[in-house]
Amino acid sequence: MKLSYLAYRNMVSKPLNLFLSLLLLLLSVSLVTFVIQVSKQLDGQLNKNIAPFDMVVGAKGSPLQLVLSSVLHIDVPTGNIKLNEVAIIQRHPFIQTAIPVSYGDNYKGYRILGTEVRYLDLYNAQLTEGRLYEKSFEVVAGNTVAQKLGLKMGDSFVSSHGLASSGGEAHEEHPFVVTGILKSTGTVVDQLLITNLESIWEVHDHGEDEHHEEGDTHKEGDTHEEDDNHEEEVETLEEHDAEKEITSLLVKFKSPLGMVQLPRFINENTSMQAALPGFEVQRLMGLLGSGVQTVNGIALVILLVSGLSIFISLLKTIRERRQELALLRIYGLRTGQLLRLALLEGLLLAIIGFLSGWFVGRFSIWAVSLYTQDSYGYGLQITGPDKMELFLFGVTMAIALMSALLASRSIFKLNVAKTLSDA
Incomplete structure (x- = not known):
């Protein structure tokens, strides 16, 4: 035996x-x-999701919340910041890349992110089919979103206000159209519906279209008056653009000196706050x-x-x-x-x-x-x-x-x- x-x-x-x-x-x-x-x-x-960015600039509040909402997209934002307020930061010599992001709507629980095409490049996101967005209300869908929701090229959908999957007001007057599907990246991009900033602004600028329609209707006798007031209208438009808001600015530094000097300067001398994703994630993992x-x-x-x-x-x-x-x-x-x-x-x-x-x-x-x-x-x-x-x-x-x-x-x-x- x-x-x-x-x-x-x-x-x-x-x-x-x-x-x-x-x-x-x-x-x-x-x-x-x-x-x-x-x-x-x-x-x-x-670490994989925060790797493309060294700093996040947003509204005052919890720096961890700012990182979680703007980089990892798992929390609500601390607020909005004026687009013209971040212009100086974008032009700073220590900064290599500064990408504005804005959101506030969702489709069936998946966030719609307004940003520049460079955002996709930093995550090495590539298309599996279709093309990138070129104008307002065109979106590219992350791989996970497309699979979970069954989105295909040419599909249209209506966004809902807020970041929760239910209870938000639907923006039926501004449907989005899917122009591209992204390959899986293993990052937050897979969970997002990505469009340009103008789409987010237009969705939330209620009543602005009516204002422009009224401004575009003129009588024949008003031609000279319109020419006389052209400069004033341009200034008004510039002021209007200056009032645009974004959720946050995602920054990549050229030099380590930027990480040492800029966050402190922003936190002490502006109405915004700067958070370092690496530091905040390390602190979070320390707590865990x-x-x-x-x-x-x-x-x-x-x-x-x-x-x-x-x-x-x-x-x-x-x-x-x-x-x-x-x-x-x-x-x-x-x-x-x-x-x-x-x-x-x-x-x-x-x-x-x-x-x-x-x-x-x-x-x-x-x-x-x-x-x-x-x-x-x-x-x-x-x-x-x-x-x-x-x-x-x-x-x-x-x-x-x-x-x-x-x-x-x-x-x-x-x-x-x-x-x-x-x-």
């Missing part, structure tokens, strides 16, 4: 002990693997890190308890089966083979518990991914085991092996004659 089969039969003969030991192992492994993967993927996603460490600490305690459970289970099994072990010795099994039998039982229990916990952890990631995808537009990937999980597997095996060795010490003291005579 093979020792591995005998170890398996010994293990399943005590189903309650088996269940408790496996449950403890499963809980600890699933907790650790779940936390490792979530924190790793979250950190990777955040304390929770991650707490969960990992709890999981480690459970793992040690599971090792104690294996020790108690094997010790109880060896004591209850002293007569069987003595008979095995008579049939030719040596002390070393009996020790291997106990070790195999402990290791088999640890392997089954670890694999069960790993699969439960991955199932939990899948379940959480469904929620985060619907709520925030970010999904988690189901990946194979990484280095940390392989290290955890080694630790689990070591704890199980140590527990089995400690429980098997009595095998070396087994007196075959005395044990069988007492039976």
Whole structure:
């Protein structure tokens, strides 16, 4: 009879002990693997999405909220800023790229972002079909949006006011037309409907069209009066454009000096605020890190308890089966083979518990991914085991092996004659 089969039969003969030991192992492994993967993927996603920008300029408020809303698109904006107020910043010699973004509407929960085409270039977004927007109310759809909503080339839709998927006022007078579908980038671009800034302004400039219609209707006798007042009309239009608002300005620096000097200058000398995405994301991950460490600490305690459970289970099994072990010795099994039998039982229990916990952890990631995808537009990937999980597997095996060795010490003291005579 093979020792591995005998170890398996010994293990399943005590189903309650088996269940408790496996449950403890499963809980600890699933907790650790779940936390490792979530924190790793979250950190990777955040860093990937903030990589194109060094600074965000927006309305006064929480800098973290500004970064979350303007770069990651998972929060509400702190407010709007005047377009003419950021003109000086855009022309600053320390700045390489400054891209204005504006939003406030959604289509079925997906944000409609008004910005320049350069925004797509910074995320290396490429078209899978169609073309980029060229005029107002033309949009390109991110890959995830197009798949989730079934958008195709030439489709039209009406936006709703606000960033929530329900309850907003529909802008039926300004339908958007899909002119292009983007390839998947693995960034926030996949979750957006992107158009030009003018589209966002026109949607929210209620009554402006009527004003222009009245201004365009003239009598024949008014020709000279119109010529006389042409300069005044141009000035009025310039003032009107100066009153345009954007949600924020996304900035990439030419020099590290910009990161040192500009944020402080903006925060102290303007009505706007500057936030550094890298710093804010690091601070956010620091806050989450304390929770991650707490969960990992709890999981480690459970793992040690599971090792104690294996020790108690094997010790109880060896004591209850002293007569069987003595008979095995008579049939030719040596002390070393009996020790291997106990070790195999402990290791088999640890392997089954670890694999069960790993699969439960991955199932939990899948379940959480469904929620985060619907709520925030970010999904988690189901990946194979990484280095940390392989290290955890080694630790689990070591704890199980140590527990089995400690429980098997009595095998070396087994007196075959005395044990069988007492039976």
